[in-house]
Amino acid sequence: MTAAFDMARLRVVFGDRVVHAADGRSTTLTHGFGDESFLKGHFPGFPVVPGVILLDGMILAMLHAFTHRTGRSGAEIRSVAVESAAFHRPILPGMNVAFVSRLDLVGDRISGKASVMVGDVRHARASLFLLTQGDAAQRRADTRRDRHDHDRHDHA
Amino acid sequence: MTDIMAGIRDTTWAAPFVYVDRIIHMDRRTAVALTVFNAGKDRFGYDGFASPSLLIECMAQLSLALIRHSDPEVEIGVIPSLRDIVMTPPHADAFQAAIRVIWEDGDYPRYAFAGAAFVMDEPVCKARLDILATRRAA
Numbered sequence A: 001m002t003a004a005f006d007m008a009r010l011r012v013v014f015g016d017r018v019v020h021a022a023d024g025r026s027t028t029l030t031h032g033f034g035d036e037s038f039l040k041g042h043f044p045g046f047p048v049v050p051g052v053i054l055l056d057g058m059i060l061a062m063l064h065a066f067t068h069r070t071g072r073s074g075a076e077i078r079s080v081a082v083e084s085a086a087f088h089r090p091i092l093p094g095m096n097v098a099f100v101s102r103l104d105l106v107g108d109r110i111s112g113k114a115s116v117m118v119g120d121v122r123h124a125r126a127s128l129f130l131l132t133q134g135d136a137a138q139r140r141a142d143t144r145r146d147r148h149d150h151d152r153h154d155h156a
Numbered sequence B: 001m002t003d004i005m006a007g008i009r010d011t012t013w014a015a016p017f018v019y020v021d022r023i024i025h026m027d028r029r030t031a032v033a034l035t036v037f038n039a040g041k042d043r044f045g046y047d048g049f050a051s052p053s054l055l056i057e058c059m060a061q062l063s064l065a066l067i068r069h070s071d072p073e074v075e076i077g078v079i080p081s082l083r084d085i086v087m088t089p090p091h092a093d094a095f096q097a098a099i100r101v102i103w104e105d106g107d108y109p110r111y112a113f114a115g116a117a118f119v120m121d122e123p124v125c126k127a128r129l130d131i132l133a134t135r136r137a138a
Helices: A007-014 A051-070 A133-155 B053-070
Strands: A018-020 A027-032 A079-087 A096-106 A109-118 A121-131 B022-026 B030-037 B074-087 B095-107 B110-119 B122-135
Touching (some): B022 B053, B053 B122
Antiparallel strands (some): A018 A027, A096 A109, B022 B030, B074 B122, B095 B110
């Protein structure tokens, strides 16, 4: 049994300012960071938005793109696979950030690229796959097998 | 250094962005920790939702603890890149996660770690992390 990515509660941080391009090719979620509680701890005296928070913003933008493009519920997405993510420049309080996602739908495969933009400057990017319940079960089985192989290797 | 908790003391990060409760194993290349998520205000979550990305932060903080175990002068680490992530949200708001990181490659200042997180013995997140570390100013 798996859970969904909780779009409603991710919105508590990232808000709901979402714009879909007229041609349907991109979805942009915008947010101004400033008073989020995590900035108190990351880091005291010199706040920087953590990379994992930026990753969640990119995932949320992808989920918005998925629901807009397909008309399906974001709750169908049970796992996310990220091929790679890179964080080039820091995001600081006061910056207005655009999480831009471009979704590719080919058959059952849901993939895409997302960027964290401040103006015209890209601060982070990721290449992602959204996985439904069936995909997620297969991935978990793969992870269990990897873990078993690792444990067996450790005991060899 | 023999105190396996030393690497998560006097860190540059602080509540509510602390994601390692207890390190239960550490050797030269592997560390294992336990962390409780219970929607408490002392630990950031999305209104109680522990996104699995926060488990990656847990892996990063544990990786830095392992680095500091062998190099106490290391003060801070950032994540320039992540790879091969697969993550599934845990199905409860309150849970204990077991986190394991393996130091796969690299040396100061750039390291490569493989991390995995388990809840109730089920894998919920795995990732490869690059960590870029900085030592304390002399």
